[in-house]
Amino acid sequence: MAPRNVDGSGKKVYNKGAWTSEEDRKLTEYIDVHGPKKWKTIATKSGLNRCGKSCRLRWLNYLRPNIKRGNISNDEEDLILRLHKLLGNRWSLIAGRLPGRTDNEIKNYWNSHLSKKISFEKEKTTASSATREGTSQEVTGIVEAEREGAKESGGPEGNFDVNQFFDFSAEGTYGLEWVNKFLEIDDDMWLSKKRYCIS
DNA sequence: AAGGGCTCCAACCGCCAGCGA
């Protein structure tokens, strides 16, 4: 007998689009018993007509325990901004430093909120630098230099070696000591820029 | 009230790296 959900060419056709509560329940139940590994097996054995990738994404971004949803606090936003400055669009790394947040959520938040905010700040800085020569040129210069460094090195921090700086293998889950380490290094430049933007 | 535009977010897609056969 031909398997169900197979198209004319014999290729399996998976469900797509929004997940139903029934699908969520099946996936959660299966993972509760067998754990979140071997996504292809999970997809087939759980009785979901979904591909493994889709199951993984649904679990990681929505069903996983301890997920925080919405209401990104000012502290978290600040941290995202700073991590993005440091790491660029490495959403999974950034998410790994924000307990309960997913890379997808941070990416969405960045694209819908922060990227606009950044361009707004940039415009503001450009506009004010036109009227305030001198010290403002200094700050703009720093920002521009950083951007150039990011372009050339493929990362936002010039010669900064992210992999060397973050020894992820040695860390516990969501350890925040590294943040303090980074913040100490970064604070002077960040605060000087922030003060300038506020004033 | 309606409908057009905009925003936000869940989900998909394509690429790449790692790993085992």
Place this chain on the structure above:
DNA sequence: GTCGCTGGCGGTTGGAGCCCT
């Protein structure tokens, strides 16, 4: 060495809901 499979990642899209006129 290489091939195929799988998982992980970032970029992008589609649609639901909101807002404005």
